[in-house]
Amino acid sequence: MNFLADVVGWFTTGAHWTGDGGVPNRVWEHVWISGVSVFIALAVALPLGLALGHLGRGGFLAVNVSNIGRAIPSFGLLVLSVQAFGIGSTPAYVALVALAIPPIVTNSYVGVREVDPEVREAARGMGMSGSQMLLRVETPLALPLVMAGVRTAAVQVVATATLAALVGSGGLGRYIVFGLATQDRVETFAGGLLVALLAVLTEVVLGAVERRVTPPGRRELPLVAVAPPIPTAAPGV
Numbered sequence: 196m197n198f199l200a201d202v203v204g205w206f207t208t209g210a211h212w213t214g215d216g217g218v219p220n221r222v223w224e225h226v227w228i229s230g231v232s233v234f235i236a237l238a239v240a241l242p243l244g245l246a247l248g249h250l251g252r253g254g255f256l257a258v259n260v261s262n263i264g265r266a267i268p269s270f271g272l273l274v275l276s277v278q279a280f281g282i283g284s285t286p287a288y289v290a291l292v293a294l295a296i297p298p299i300v301t302n303s304y305v306g307v308r309e310v311d312p313e314v315r316e317a318a319r320g321m322g323m324s325g326s327q328m329l330l331r332v333e334t335p336l337a338l339p340l341v342m343a344g345v346r347t348a349a350v351q352v353v354a355t356a357t358l359a360a361l362v363g364s365g366g367l368g369r370y371i372v373f374g375l376a377t378q379d380r381v382e383t384f385a386g387g388l389l390v391a392l393l394a395v396l397t398e399v400v401l402g403a404v405e406r407r408v409t410p411p412g413r414r415e416l417p418l419v420a421v422a423p424p425i426p427t428a429a430p431g432v
Contacts, residue, residue: 201381202388216369218389224365225393229353232288236295236348241341244303248337249329254304261297269294269355277362287359294355295348302344306337339409346401353394357386367393 205211212218240261247253269290276286310333318328334341360368370386373379 198380198384202384205381205385221365221367221369222389222393225353225356225367225390228284228287228291228359228364228366229349229356229397232291232352232356233295233345233349235288236292236299236352237345239292240296240299241303244300244341245307245329245334245337248304248307249325249333251308254308258301258304261300267293269358273358273362282363284359284362284364286362287356287364290358291352291356295352298344298347298351299341300344302340302347303337306340307333309340310336339405342401342405342408346398346405349401350394350398353397354390357390 210217214220243257247257272293273286273290276289280286280289307329314332314336315328318332323331356366357368357371359366360372367386367389370382370389374381374383374386
């Protein structure tokens with residue numbers, strides 16, 4: 196009970212809510228690091244996944260390379276990035292972008308490949324070019340599954356962005372690192388709690404967006420966040 200009282204006391208101390216080291220600024224730093232990482236991952240992975248899904252080629256390689264990337268520990272990649280780029284925000288961004296790319300590539304590819312072939316034929320019959328079909332037909336239909344991948348990537352990035360504090364960057368990980376360094380269990384717990392709450396909020400917000408873009412007839416069907424392995428020969432190739 197004394198520990199919980201100390202945690203409550205930490206959150207109600209005014210000094211923890213002001214200045215560069217205050218909770219609002221640390222939350223903003225954490226959101227900024229996470230948001231930029233997911234945005235960069237989207238810029239790289241979304242066009243790749245959609246294009247491969249539309250062409251029906253290279254998906255097996257892309258998805259399995261993404262899965263290999265997901266198997267690399269973020270901390271290990273962070274250490275390697277520090278050796279390449281030095282201390283600062285860059286190593287954190289490298290590790291977080293690499294973490295976010297796999298689910299976005301996989302879900303984008305699978306989302307496009309799962310579009311009904313009859314819908315594609317109808318689009319061709321209307322005289323649509325390949326790019327028009329991808330942008331006007333396949334991408335809107337794949338959007339719910341794409342959003343599931345983005346949601347998974349974002350939650351993983353928010354939870355892992357605490358590592359940024361280890362390389363001199365900001366964010367809520369600062370509380371955890373400083374707490375461990377000074378053996379302050381209260382500050383460590385407070386930092387972990389704030390990260391958990393931010394991850395849950397990210398899940399809830401992006402889950403609502405995902406539901407919003409899902410057609411009413413499909414809302415009762417589960418959308419997998421990471422698709423199953425892709426067969427060597429994709430259907431319709």
